[in-house]
Amino acid sequence: MIRFFSRYFGTALATLYMLACYAFIFLPVGVLVLFSFQDGRLPVPPFHGPTLVWYGRALGNDRLMAGLGNSLIVGAVSSALSVLLGFLAAYGIARYIFPGRRALQAFLVLPLAVSYLLIGMGLLVTLSAFGLSPSLEMVVVGHVVINMPLAFAIVLAQLGEHQRRMEWAARDLGASTARILLTIVVPLIAPALIAAFCLCFTLSWDEFLISFLVTRFDVTLPVVIWTMLRGGLNPQTNAVGSIIFAGSILLVATVEALLFGKRRA
Amino acid sequence: MARTLAPVVAVERSANEARAARRDRLAGAAFTLPALIWILIFFAAPLVLMAYFSFTPLSPTGGRGAIGLGNYRAFFAESAYVEALWNSVVTTAIVVVLSLLLAYPFAFAIATKVPRSWQRLALAVAILPFWTSYVVRSYAWLLALSPSGVINWTLHALGVTHHPLMLAYSPGATILGFVHFFIMLNTLTIYANLVQINPRYVLAARDLGAGAWRSFLTITLPLSIPGVMVGAFLTVVLCIGDYVTPQILGGFRELLLPQVIMMQIQRQLDLPMASTMSLLMTIVVAIVYLAMQRWLRMARL
Numbered sequence: 001m002i003r004f005f006s007r008y009f010g011t012a013l014a015t016l017y018m019l020a021c022y023a024f025i026f027l028p029v030g031v032l033v034l035f036s037f038q039d040g041r042l043p044v045p046p047f048h049g050p051t052l053v054w055y056g057r058a059l060g061n062d063r064l065m066a067g068l069g070n071s072l073i074v075g076a077v078s079s080a081l082s083v084l085l086g087f088l089a090a091y092g093i094a095r096y097i098f099p100g101r102r103a104l105q106a107f108l109v110l111p112l113a114v115s116y117l118l119i120g121m122g123l124l125v126t127l128s129a130f131g132l133s134p135s136l137e138m139v140v141v142g143h144v145v146i147n148m149p150l151a152f153a154i155v156l157a158q159l160g161e162h163q164r165r166m167e168w169a170a171r172d173l174g175a176s177t178a179r180i181l182l183t184i185v186v187p188l189i190a191p192a193l194i195a196a197f198c199l200c201f202t203l204s205w206d207e208f209l210i211s212f213l214v215t216r217f218d219v220t221l222p223v224v225i226w227t228m229l230r231g232g233l234n235p236q237t238n239a240v241g242s243i244i245f246a247g248s249i250l251l252v253a254t255v256e257a258l259l260f261g262k263r264r265a
Numbered sequence: 266m267a268r269t270l271a272p273v274v275a276v277e278r279s280a281n282e283a284r285a286a287r288r289d290r291l292a293g294a295a296f297t298l299p300a301l302i303w304i305l306i307f308f309a310a311p312l313v314l315m316a317y318f319s320f321t322p323l324s325p326t327g328g329r330g331a332i333g334l335g336n337y338r339a340f341f342a343e344s345a346y347v348e349a350l351w352n353s354v355v356t357t358a359i360v361v362v363l364s365l366l367l368a369y370p371f372a373f374a375i376a377t378k379v380p381r382s383w384q385r386l387a388l389a390v391a392i393l394p395f396w397t398s399y400v401v402r403s404y405a406w407l408l409a410l411s412p413s414g415v416i417n418w419t420l421h422a423l424g425v426t427h428h429p430l431m432l433a434y435s436p437g438a439t440i441l442g443f444v445h446f447f448i449m450l451n452t453l454t455i456y457a458n459l460v461q462i463n464p465r466y467v468l469a470a471r472d473l474g475a476g477a478w479r480s481f482l483t484i485t486l487p488l489s490i491p492g493v494m495v496g497a498f499l500t501v502v503l504c505i506g507d508y509v510t511p512q513i514l515g516g517f518r519e520l521l522l523p524q525v526i527m528m529q530i531q532r533q534l535d536l537p538m539a540s541t542m543s544l545l546m547t548i549v550v551a552i553v554y555l556a557m558q559r560w561l562r563m564a565r566l
Contacts, residue, residue: 010477014374021371022391025449028405029394031415035408043408045418089300096293097286108300111308115506115550117523121543122311125318128536145308148300177292206398208509213530222400229404229513233411241401248396256389 029245036238043235054239064240067224070136071205074220078143079151079200083193085144086151091185094159095167105156109149119145120213127214138214143207147200154199154259158192159185195258198251206248319541336541346525346542353522354549356436356511357504360443361497367444368451368496373485375452376459388456395449403513406442407433410514434516442510450503451496458492459485494560501553505546522546 035043037050058064093105111119123142127134163185170180186193208222215223221244228237322335340346371391379387394402409415412429420426432438462485470480508523515521522542529539554561 011378014370014378017370018374018378018387021367021448021452024445025391025394027415028402028409028445029397031409032401032405042413044411044413045415085300085303089297092293092296096289096296098290098293101293104297104301108297108304111304113502114547115502117506117508117526118312118315118543118547119308121526121539122315123307124530125315125536125540126307126311129314129318141307144303148303152300202396206396206401208398208400222398225400225404226509229400229407233408237404238408241397241404244401245394245397249393252396260385 032238033242033245036235036242038235038238040235043233043238054235055243057236058239058243061236063224064221064228067219067221070218071221074136074139074143074211075201075204078140078147078204079197081140081144082147082151082200083155083197086148086153086196087155087193089148090152090155090159091181094156095164108152111145112149112153116146116207116209120210123210124213134214134216136215136218136220139211139220142210142214143200143204146207146210147203150203151196151200154196155189155192158189163188191258195255198255198258202248202251202255206244315540316544318537319544322537323535336538337545339538340541340545345520349520349522349525350542350545350549352436352519353505353546356440356443356521357501359440360447360504361500363440363444364447364451364500365455365493365497368448369455369493371448372452372455372459376456384456384460388453391452392449395446399446399507399509400513402446403442403510406438406445406514410438410441433514436515436519439511439515439521442514443504443507446510447496447500447504450499451493454496454499455489455492458489458495462488491560494557498554498557498561502550505550 031043034047036054037052038047039049039051039053089108093101119142123138124134126132127138132138166184166188167180170184175183205220206222207220208226211220212223212226221240225237225240225244228234228240319336320332320334322333322339375384375387375391397405407414410432411417412431412433414432416432417426417429421429466484466488467480470484471477475483506523508527511521511524512527515524523546526539526542526546529535529542
């Protein structure tokens with residue numbers, strides 16, 4: 001009886017604790033999204049509304065839209081480059097045996113263990129040493145540094161032995177390496193490539209510090225939001241934050257579906 | 266016939282294999298080359314350049330001075346800088362301990378109380394807000410913590426407080442923002458470790474008469490230490506180098522090292538000093554890594 005009670009009590013306690021954790025985790029995002037629909041000047045309680053007026057304002061704000069455009073370009077270009085370089089490197093390491101392979105693998109993922117501040121500082125120092133001016137191109141460069149290791153790791157994990165037979169068969173039939181890559185390897189691991197692209201895009205589109213350090217006039221969306229924060233609390237900032245959040249969730253859900261959807265079925 | 270040909274075939278095959286091996290070396294290297302060059306030019310070289318910068322302090326006239334430890338000496342001579350480093354270390358330590366203490370039971374509850382088929386979803390939902398940028402997340406906390414924000418409003422409505430509490434712009438707000446983020450991260454690493462532990466160990470212990478607490482303390486907890494350590498290390502790396510959270514939530518009473526670094530860049534225009542500080546920060550992370558190496562290696566196995 002006591003045992004039954006204590007087990008029941010434990011489960012209840014665990015459930016309560018989990019609910020409290022979820023509440024804590026969702027508190028800020030919930031407040032952010034809720035008050036983006038606020039019908040008033042300040043995004044604080046009590047809640048009036050809902051209204052879409054702040055979303056309209058945000059979409060009509062030229063600086064925000066310029067930042068959004070820049071972020072989309074930087075995200076697309078840097079993610080494409082990250083996936084391309086990461087894929088080639090992963091293929092080389094998974095399919096060929098050469099000295100220093102393990103060391104190379106460890107070296108390529110090294111940027112994952114370093115804070116963004118250090119990577120951004122390094123690029124800034126490089127710009128200054130060579131007398132170059134800050135630009136969006138440098139943001140692309142920085143984002144490839146942080147995202148390529150990730151794309152590399154994802155693709156490497158998906159390059160299994162079972163695809164190898166098909167590659168051998170194709171080679172026996174006289175296909176060139178380029179042809180094998182394009183007609184066999186890429187189609188087979190397409191889900192992993194798309195998932196890696198989406199993940200890189202999410203991280204690039206959320207990234208602030210490197211963008212902040214290496215840009216001046218043309219800036220990305222998180223940097224525009226940063227400058228908006230100086231004006232204090234504003235429902236328009238809530239609206240933009242909510243749009244960014246929704247975009248990220250969509251991409252992450254795509255990754256989840258592509259990489260793990262198969263396994264569940 | 267077949268017997269006489271066998272050595273010839275073998276020799277030819279080994280020659281083929283040698284050729285294939287040579288081709289493998291070249292092709293394998295060629296495939297990894299673009300990524301390697303990118304990391305060398307845009308990651309390794311800038312770090313080397315930064316180290317060089319840190320050893321060439323700015324002279325009073327604005328030019329670059331002679332090579333030496335001047336910047337490092339200047340750093341430790343300036344109490345405000347040392348204090349910022351100390352604040353960063355203490356804040357990071359508090360964040361690591363708090364987020365692990367809060368995340369462990371959460372990850373444990375998901376791993377043991379949630380039905381298996383729902384665990385992935387429970388976890389995915391738990392880390393959903395993880396996918397917003399630091400800037401948006403910190404702004405969201407600012408909203409919740411502001412004098413007229415949700416938390417003060419609720420406390421007032423419940424009659425707990427009569428005057429709004431000054432929650433934002435304090436070291437406590439910075440810690441709250443960090444803990445929020447790292448609970449998600451640590452839940453992920455601890456959960457990943459917990460589900461790898463063979464459930465038979467605990468069953469065996471229970472069979473032998475150990476209670477729930479005893480089997481947890483002597484079996485589950487020690488076996489989950491690698492996951493805890495991976496989470497702790499990632500927390501240290503990301504927390505000590507973050508500028509956004511303290512800058513938005515922390516106010517200006519207690520500065521952290523990244524804030525001081527950004528001030529060197531933006532106000533003092535002293536890149537060599539900023540490089541020195543960034544490298545000192547990296548040294549702290551490296552020391553933590555060396556201290557935790559044993560467990561981090563275990564986690565990889």
